[in-house]
Amino acid sequence: xxxxxxxxSSASYRVRIALNLKNLPYEYVPIHLLRSGGEQLTPExxxxxxxxxxxxxxxxxxxxxQSLAIVEYLDETHPNPPLLPRSPIDRAYVRGLALQIACExxxxxxxxxxxxxxxxxxxxxEAKNAWYRHxxxxxxxxxxxxxxxxxxxxxxxxxxxxTLADVCLVPQVFNAxxxxxxxxxxxxxxxxxxxxxxxxxxxxxxxxxxxxxx
Amino acid sequence: xxxxxxxxSSASYRVRIALNLKNLPYEYVPIHLLRSGGEQLTPExxxxxxxxxxxxxxxxxxxxxQSLAIVEYLDETHPNPPLLPRSPIDRAYVRGLALQIACExxxxxxxxxxxxxxxxxxxxxEAKNAWYRHxxxxxxxxxxxxxxxxxxxxxxxxxxxxTLADVCLVPQVFNAxxxxxxxxxxxxxxxxxxxxxxxxxxxxxxxxxxxxxx
Numbered sequence: 001x002x003x004x005x006x007x008x009s010s011a012s013y014r015v016r017i018a019l020n021l022k023n024l025p026y027e028y029v030p031i032h033l034l035r036s037g038g039e040q041l042t043p044e045x046x047x048x049x050x051x052x053x054x055x056x057x058x059x060x061x062x063x064x065x066q067s068l069a070i071v072e073y074l075d076e077t078h079p080n081p082p083l084l085p086r087s088p089i090d091r092a093y094v095r096g097l098a099l100q101i102a103c104e105x106x107x108x109x110x111x112x113x114x115x116x117x118x119x120x121x122x123x124x125x126e127a128k129n130a131w132y133r134h135x136x137x138x139x140x141x142x143x144x145x146x147x148x149x150x151x152x153x154x155x156x157x158x159x160x161x162x163t164l165a166d167v168c169l170v171p172q173v174f175n176a177x178x179x180x181x182x183x184x185x186x187x188x189x190x191x192x193x194x195x196x197x198x199x200x201x202x203x204x205x206x207x208x209x210x211x212x213x214x
Numbered sequence: 215x216x217x218x219x220x221x222x223s224s225a226s227y228r229v230r231i232a233l234n235l236k237n238l239p240y241e242y243v244p245i246h247l248l249r250s251g252g253e254q255l256t257p258e259x260x261x262x263x264x265x266x267x268x269x270x271x272x273x274x275x276x277x278x279x280q281s282l283a284i285v286e287y288l289d290e291t292h293p294n295p296p297l298l299p300r301s302p303i304d305r306a307y308v309r310g311l312a313l314q315i316a317c318e319x320x321x322x323x324x325x326x327x328x329x330x331x332x333x334x335x336x337x338x339x340e341a342k343n344a345w346y347r348h349x350x351x352x353x354x355x356x357x358x359x360x361x362x363x364x365x366x367x368x369x370x371x372x373x374x375x376x377t378l379a380d381v382c383l384v385p386q387v388f389n390a391x392x393x394x395x396x397x398x399x400x401x402x403x404x405x406x407x408x409x410x411x412x413x414x415x416x417x418x419x420x421x422x423x424x425x426x427x428x
Contacts, residue, residue: 050356051314062303066317069309076302088290089276095283102313103280104265107321116348123335134330142264 001026004048004056006033006040007210008178010106010171011067012055016210017167018071020201022078026057030212033111068102071167083164093150094158097143097165101172105139109175129179136176143169144186153188155195162196170196174207215240218262218270220247220254221424222392224320224385225281226269230424231381232285234415236292244426247325282316285381297378307364308372311357311379315386319353323389343393350390357383358400367402369409376410384410388421 003019003026005012019026031054032039039045040052049056049065057064057073064070075083084091107113109132117123117131147153157165173193176183183190196202207213217233217240219226233240245268246253253259254266263270263279271278271287278284289297298305321327323346331337331345361367371379387407390397397404410416421427 050359051318051353053318062306064303064306064310066310066313068317069306069313072309073302073306076305088287089278091290092276092278092283092287095286096278096280099280099283099316100265103282103317103321104267107317108327113322116345117335120345120348121331121335121337121341127335131330131334134334139265145264 002029002058003027004029004031004045004054004058005210005212006031006054007207007213009033009054010175011053013171013174013205013207014067014167015055015057015070015074016205017162017170017202018074018083020205021081021083021162021167022074024074024078028211030210032212068098068164068168071164075164081161083162083167085158085163090152090158093152094163094165097146097157098168100139100143101165101168105135105172106168106175108135132179133181136172136179136181139172140176140181140183140186140189144189147188147192153192156192162199162201166192166196169193170202216243216272217241218243218245218259218268218272219424219426220245220268221421221427223247223268224389225267227385227388227419227421228281228381229269229271229284229288230419231376231384231416232288232297234419235295235297235376235381236288238288238292242425244424246426282312282378282382285378289378295375297376297381299372299377304366304372307366308377308379311360311371312382314353314357315379315382319349319386320389322349346393347395350386350393350395353386354390354395354397354400354403358403361402361406367406370406376413376415380406380410383407384416 001024003015005028031045040054046052048063055067057070064073071083084094114128117128147157152158154160156162157169170193173183173189215238217229219230219242245259254268260266262277269281271284278287285297298308328342331342361371366372368374370376371383384407387397387403
């Protein structure tokens with residue numbers, strides 16, 4: 001398998017974690033989102049990913065986009081260890097946690113959105129950073145409440161083994177810290193993050209460990 | 215089952231389509247997002263949905279959030295007719311189409327984001343509308359390209375039966391038209407939308423048909 005990835009992209013980071021949890025070797029192809037006007041915008045890359053987003057996973061003839069679709073694909077084709085629980089209600093709960101991050105926090109702070117704020121709306125740097133923090137804090141606030149109160153929370157978001165929810169949570173915490181958000185204010189999120197980062201699958205997936213890390 | 219919904223919410227609209235496609239009766243509980251400062255913000259509703267978003271589906275003891283997690287739950291608990299194809303590659307493709315809408319277009323144009331643009335960043339009405347159109351046009355542009363060129367496209371996004379991708383596409387087209395975007399510029403998207411709207415499951419789910427429609 002080939003993963004087109006950018007070290008700091010949290011959508012790429014999710015897929016790296018899932019590949020590592022499944023013990024799947026892969027070739028890392030760096031796509032630098034900022035260099036030479038954005039390598040994701042080249043016609044060659046757009047053939048693989050018309051939206052000009054990372055990651056893209058190539059598995060044989062299949063060219064797959066969208067990190068959550070890719071992680072579900074890996075879970076279906078390599079079921080062990082599973083990244084979703086067994087019962088439909090619990091699966092919906094775990095997917096709901098993952099989607100809260102993937103839909104309600106992450107896209108609003110994506111690079112192209114921040115670019116539009118800066119160039120399209122002439123938003124100043126400080127207001128742009130406040131925007132970034134606002135959506136993480138809004139999302140982490142309610143996520144912390146759910147994780148702190150739900151009986152299903154364990155060492156990870158759901159029980160004591162990593163799931164799709166942790167695959168999304170860990171990169172989002174990394175992003176928050178990069179933007180100087182004090183994640184200690186979200187003790188359950190912080191505890192799960194610290195726990196996850198003890199495992200090789202999460203450690204090896206982190207931005208600093210990638211071949212294109214700066 | 216009980217669906218907490220707002221007639222114009224496209225995330226609610228997705229779940230209504232899925233419930234109808236599965237022929238599942240449900241009780242409709244309107245949550246007005248604009249009236250009395252936003253009914254989604256009441257402590258009672260936040261107990262069901264801490265993020266103060268619609269929809270919420272209550273099925274017995276289960277309280278489920280996030281439209282895509284809910285639709286996958288309905289598909290797992292009521293498998294016929296299926297909303298995802300059988301092969302993992304095709305499932306990833308359909309989920310990828312759905313997520314392109316659910317992650318790359320819809321959240322950036324969500325009510326709370328538009329409110330932040332207006333009140334937090336003092337963005338004028340016309341610039342706010344340009345923002346709205348920008349993300350739909352960026353997303354529909356690439357989506358049209360994929361649907362127009364992929365051999366799997368049929369009367370619906372994937373073959374001739376509705377899937378999770380159509381469940382997301384139809385509400386997004388409705389939104390686009392509400393904001394006066396000429397969707398005829400996306401002929402494949404328009405064709406699929408027109409086809410879907412011939413079916414009772416899609417028609418009955420549309421905003422104008424809901425008890426809280428204005």
